[in-house]
Amino acid sequence: MKVGIIGAGRIGKVHAKNISMFVPALEIKTIADPFMNAETEAFAKQYGIPNTTKDANEILNDPEIEAVLICSSTDTHSKYIIEAAHAGKHIFCEKPIDYDLKKVHEAIDAAKQAGVKLQIGFCRRFDHNHRAVYDLVRAGKVGKVNIIKISSRDPEPPPVSYVKVSGGIFYDMMIHDFDMARFLAGSEVTEVHAVGSVLVDPAIGEAGDVDTALVTLKFASGAIGVIDNSRKAVYGYDQRVEVFGSEGCAQNENDIPHTAVLSTADGTTYGTAYQVMWDRYTGAFVSEMQAFADAVANDKETPVTGEDGLYPVLMAAAATKSLQEGRPVKISEVE
Amino acid sequence: MKVGIIGAGRIGKVHAKNISMFVPALEIKTIADPFMNAETEAFAKQYGIPNTTKDANEILNDPEIEAVLICSSTDTHSKYIIEAAHAGKHIFCEKPIDYDLKKVHEAIDAAKQAGVKLQIGFCRRFDHNHRAVYDLVRAGKVGKVNIIKISSRDPEPPPVSYVKVSGGIFYDMMIHDFDMARFLAGSEVTEVHAVGSVLVDPAIGEAGDVDTALVTLKFASGAIGVIDNSRKAVYGYDQRVEVFGSEGCAQNENDIPHTAVLSTADGTTYGTAYQVMWDRYTGAFVSEMQAFADAVANDKETPVTGEDGLYPVLMAAAATKSLQEGRPVKISEVE
């Protein structure tokens, strides 16, 4: 099956590389980027992608291409989803679909009406550690889910310029954890309450955001949960989930690159955590693309649907409102 | 130094035994309990306590006795603190001082005016694992404290009859964690927000309480925190704390009785957690009593002051109000 990639930035290239190396069911015919340049053309050549273009329409209008990967800037996601849907192409779109809920709905509806697959790029669902916890929970090993806890901390804050346009910590960072919370709970969040502080970098505060945040979740099932985020963990990428239930507790330990342990007079030391996201989630990016190929090839539901793209945005909207107003906010208030 | 123990229930006996075995600086002269019986008299004999009585006044009026341990029912704590203070005796009092803030203040004031030591029985501060995290934090190993997370789960819920009179999960269970949060943060909590559910036993709900709760904390320092409690963890006593800061993260793993590990075709299994509180916190009870003896003998401030007894009650009051009203509550609202 031939695919096209719209957007040749960092994430577009990761998907291109992974498809060419690990997803034999997909064949990239064209990669499009308005800033197409020699470096990207060389990249395309190296990974056997025959066409490069500045014009996404070359993909959308190509009858040979059955699926598109939308890896362009967020503000173009919903537009390309709609156009791809109209062109009858299956769609993998990076998260978030959009911050504007109306656009999110329009995009999801377009895909539905066209009867094409739509998968959203919440890659962490495919991480081997998070997945292993999910599998334990779904296999009933913890019984009924009572409490969910998610820690998610980045090694370094993004540039303040990014924070200004990203929608803030709930939209650009915790959105992954909002998705993970729903994924693990198997139940929708009905209310959130956010607290946050500027403890890492005052410039983030001046940009109107917090850099340390903690959001309480109420689920429809009665379960409760909490997510904590920090923009800066000096020890590296810290990503842990915990699901406590009536029959037990499943959690994962933070991932580290190797199992070597050193005991000296100073104590017993394990290796440092991953310092970059691409190293930490290498396998997850591959797995989500294999899952997309599988969903399209075998006409299955995609493992991360359009609705799965919608709900975390609702949660981010509610968390933002909660932080601003200093009170719990129901999801129904922002729907 | 001679001491008297008021209250010969479970905790009174634990202290009596620990003093006789591990605190040579203290000598128990008298143990008083309105329900004094043959079994307690035999206990006293076994541990070398010369006097038993039904009347606490025999302790309070005994000029030889320099310090009293108040291990009676909660409703009598403040009364005995005041009387012991008037009698010029140093005081160790089990937590909580009282649920009535006015009484708490009166008790603290009485001790202050009398110039006697007052230590409150928040034993977890003396647990080897929590203490080790505290020591790392105080030694600056995590830098400035940004996030505090505390998990505290009991193996079994208490009888519903107890829940009805205890003041509920925030007063009888999370109060330990409220104390721990302040202890670890080195900063006062200014606001709490509580969510809770009845997920373990409907009878607890019928008694007007929740059995699963999660409380968000804002500290004066800007740090944020969260405590989760469950009345029932099938795998046993689960007590973990985590302090995340600008330079690192200190946490403890749940305590288990031994380090043996079994690898079979089913995976690699560690031993089960402690099933009873007395096993889990054996050493902590000894250490707190040694610390009390040290504070009195060497005229130091006690490591858990009257104020340390007050604040967790304020936090419990605020959490209760927050749960009832579905909104964040400032500590100043309940003060």
Add this chain to the structure above:
Amino acid sequence: MKVGIIGAGRIGKVHAKNISMFVPALEIKTIADPFMNAETEAFAKQYGIPNTTKDANEILNDPEIEAVLICSSTDTHSKYIIEAAHAGKHIFCEKPIDYDLKKVHEAIDAAKQAGVKLQIGFCRRFDHNHRAVYDLVRAGKVGKVNIIKISSRDPEPPPVSYVKVSGGIFYDMMIHDFDMARFLAGSEVTEVHAVGSVLVDPAIGEAGDVDTALVTLKFASGAIGVIDNSRKAVYGYDQRVEVFGSEGCAQNENDIPHTAVLSTADGTTYGTAYQVMWDRYTGAFVSEMQAFADAVANDKETPVTGEDGLYPVLMAAAATKSLQEGRPVKISEVE
């Protein structure tokens, strides 16, 4: 039951203290030591031991005393065992019984003929971690035992003066591991092969011993095993066992004083190991004395019999011979 303690050195005092604190079934009437002094008399008083004496015969001839603890120097062990046996007293004797196999046999025989209990002080059998592995093995969790591995490393070498008289590393240090190997395997060792080096302190080599040793074991069952010893582990007391069998592998992790973990930019660090044997094996000393009291009171076989005292000495003799002659040595060669 009244007991007497012969020998008031470090280990004698540990047992005295533990009995007085944790073994209510035993009552120490007399403690004897040829170097009895004011400090030991004060110790006796503190722990409620009424009699102190320079003459062990006061214990051996006291009809009220039913059991003796032999904590004197090794060269007097077999003599006191024989005398105590003749006096009809039950016997707890510190390891080793003797280095002279003839004396060991005479002592064991004397206890047998007198029909008194004899327990040897291999305290590690009572350690909570080693015991937990043993329990897993005996419960059949690892199936048939195929391989046994024991690591045992001390924080600091003993004085060279001690090495000169102790019989060397196999007699004074690895003897604990020889006992542990038999204990875990449930099968006798038939042959050993020792290699060793002087890598810690040349003075140990000059004294005719090695400070780093590794002994291969063949068991009657067909299982094989290995023990490694080092006189100096800078990170503290390192004591681990591993039992690999047809159905799995049971092992214990080295014991550390607390579970706190620190993650910083330098990695994730656990606490240091124990630095002193008394801290590491605190509970084991208590448990072995409780087991002795139980064996005597309830007329059970002691958990570490005279034969259990004999075999490790045979293994040490064979290991010494193996190291000297550079070849495997059968236990039957030294028997």
Add this chain to the structure above:
Amino acid sequence: MKVGIIGAGRIGKVHAKNISMFVPALEIKTIADPFMNAETEAFAKQYGIPNTTKDANEILNDPEIEAVLICSSTDTHSKYIIEAAHAGKHIFCEKPIDYDLKKVHEAIDAAKQAGVKLQIGFCRRFDHNHRAVYDLVRAGKVGKVNIIKISSRDPEPPPVSYVKVSGGIFYDMMIHDFDMARFLAGSEVTEVHAVGSVLVDPAIGEAGDVDTALVTLKFASGAIGVIDNSRKAVYGYDQRVEVFGSEGCAQNENDIPHTAVLSTADGTTYGTAYQVMWDRYTGAFVSEMQAFADAVANDKETPVTGEDGLYPVLMAAAATKSLQEGRPVKISEVE
């Protein structure tokens, strides 16, 4: 740089796939196998290998091909090394070079005289966990190396037919650990002593081999070591190394596929170990090929030289002799 692969069995295909996916510096021109078939031709096509042939000479005689990978049966290794060396091609050869020491020497000499690179496929040196221990040791973190311990256990024994021709457990299994011991120690082994038993499958014993073995090592540096092997660990692939030295101890924990942990009333359980070698050492196979490409491209010494291929064979020969004769055997006896 163009390469040819001689031998299209399992390991040949692993290298072919890894080169095509992860080693852009190498380009596979031809793959040769006497049993070339449609399935292998399809494989070659999938991974962009233009030529397939039954005749290894097509590779050896191709002037465009600069390096060959020898992945054929062991009995042909030395022959192809010599022929490739004569043809001036750099060589990567699977281990072992041969069991016949004369042939091993001839092969190594041929490569030396031709001035071509020779790398032997001891892939475990490239494993992330073993490598991390090695890096700690080489960085001096454990000080002077005193003790080396290696555990290596397979999930399932190989077919007895294989055991009959492989040379036995020391040649087909422990040879990896012999290499690892030298690699970690940074010192040559001078003497070995082997013990072994048939505990897994009597048919292995009937074939003249043992299935459970333990080999003691003496190193030229004075360090001592031990390797244990079992043909069957029900919990999966168990591969651990430990290096104990004057300043500390570096070890790795067994590798497991994820970090998820489940706590239930039965204890706390980690995931099972890897069940197949290819999953366990995925990354190591990639890394060794990248290292080979790097050595050739940048004219560096290969990280596993011909001598590194020789010594483990000497150790296996000595271990075999030791087991047969029941005595320690010096490497110089088999050289």
